[in-house]
Amino acid sequence: MATIEIANLGFRLTPLPTISPFYPRTHRSILRFPDSFESSRSRRIVLLRPPSCSVVDEQRQQEEEVSFTEQENSLIDALIGIQGRGRSASPQQLQDVERAVQILEGLEGVPDPTSSSLIEGRWQLMFTTRPGTASPIQRTFVGVDFFSVFQEVYLRTDDPRVSNIVRFSDAIGELKVEAAASIKDGKRILFRFDRAAFSFSFLPFKVPYPVPFKLLGDEAKGWLDTTYLSRFGNLRISRGNKGTTFVLQKKTETRQRLLSAISTGTGVTENLQAIDEFLSSSKNVAKGETELLEGEWQMIWSSQMETDSWLENAANGLMGKQIVKANGQLKFLVEILLGLRFSMIGSFVKSGTNTYDVTMNDGAILAGQFGIPVEMESKFNLELLYSDDKIRITRGYNKIIFVHLRVG
Incomplete structure (x- = not known):
């Protein structure tokens, strides 16, 4: 039987039937894109309606402000427009992303990222390079913008873990694959996958993913190097033991959030609201x-x-x-x-x-x-x-x- 990988982190699973949620045809949408930044200095903005000037709204905007350096914004700009987290990237797009990644890896981010509290938490997968033989679950989940893909890193607990999560939708639920983790050095995390389960929103219990982890041996093991961690803790670049590059974010900027709303197949009303919020939250209003x-x-x-x-x-x-x-x-x-x-x-x-x-x-x-x-x-x-x-x-x-x- 065929084997499959979750987010290219070295874990092979036996595929289950494809989950294909139905989305009503309410609008024209040809892009399938992950979550979305504030960067381009040449940006020209006109608001659909004037932003609220209330103290509450201003505080909310300040709380939602995401800080990125110029070099980080270059990577974010390169990600805008890429479908399927890299699955459908053109050679030029791949080149632009790789160039931006290499520039950041050559800069000084957070030293010894595995020792920093900034690496802890839930990270959203924005981009990944594809190995020569893509697995069925990669093609079904990681490369589909209808689904959100996350990685949770918690190293400062009695049970340190790295988990990969495919979020289908609020109505359906998610698949979570967990691994016991340990720190090898300032950059490398070692992990061994040991459990996985579906959490369906319509069921009061979890459904185990039937994988014999103990029988997989070394196939359930892997490592993950963090080659760049931003000083604001919002952007991370990692490379896995299978030669895969990952770009992950804790917080996304306004364009990414808008594109995510469009890609997830929500209704016209929800997308119009997302557009209105995007226009209202834009800072560099053209005069x-x-x-x-x-x-x-x-x-x-x-x-x-x-x-x-x-x-x-x-x-x-x-x-x-x-x-x-x-x-x-x-x-x-x-x-x-x-x-x-x-x-x-x-x-x-x-x-x-x-x-x-x-x-x-x-x-x-x-x-x-x-x-x-x-x-x-x-x-x-x-x-x-x-x-x-x-x-x-x-x-x-x-x-x-x-x-x-x-x-x-």
Whole structure:
């Protein structure tokens, strides 16, 4: 029977049937992404509504403030847009992450991290490199953004432990795999997995995961080196005995939290609330006018469910990419199937501080170098609510809220 690994920490298990929770189709979402930072100095922000000025809200914002250094922000920026915690990363994305990781590992973080209290607690897995042979549970759980993956580290107890946790949802519950742990030196933790169980929300008891730990021998053992621990205790880089690199965070910044809300398949109301909270909590409020940044922008979520007509959806920007050019040209591009693409070209003209008049009127279905014209026209006002080098939030056609990620 096949064997599987939990979070690449050297533990092999016998797979159980895949858990596939049902999520109603309430909105367009093509991104499956883990939890989300405040970093890019070139970020341009416009608030959907003015933030509250009450003392309570200001104190709450200060409590939620997460501190990262410039180098740590570079790694966080590299993680934004990567799906499946690295599963679907492009070669360029992997290169950017590895470069940022190496820079941090070359800097002085917390010395002897295994001796620091900052390593204690629950860490969320944000990124992991993939070994050459990915196991079924890795593909099912670690690489799926519907699920949250955590690692708990508690070394200062009578029973020191390292645990890996897959959180399915509040309605379903979680799988927790525990290991007895010990400190070898200032960086390395030794562990041996010894128990695992499902905690289902709808059951008053735990369901043991049927694994013969004692019979696994060395397969249940492993080690984990912490190669960087931030001085604020919010970011950790670790490397495992199987050659895997992990990026984990205790606290995530606002963009990551927003992308997490989108990726977990919550309803339109919940996502709109997350967007509103994100805009309200943004600190670097732009005092001047904002501009649509050039580049390719992938639509990852909209507040309206698609209609039955994919052509109408594509023409109204509810699908695919937006390509923004400096000459005022805007292009929608949608991959259909078997090399066919739908393209619609138009223009945008600034009409206010953060608004644009958009006209899309040059449509075509493309097959390689050949195209079939499609007579369509779509006019709408585009309001730029938030924009930085990685993420953009707009209110567009029919007052629909759009979230785009920059790609390429």
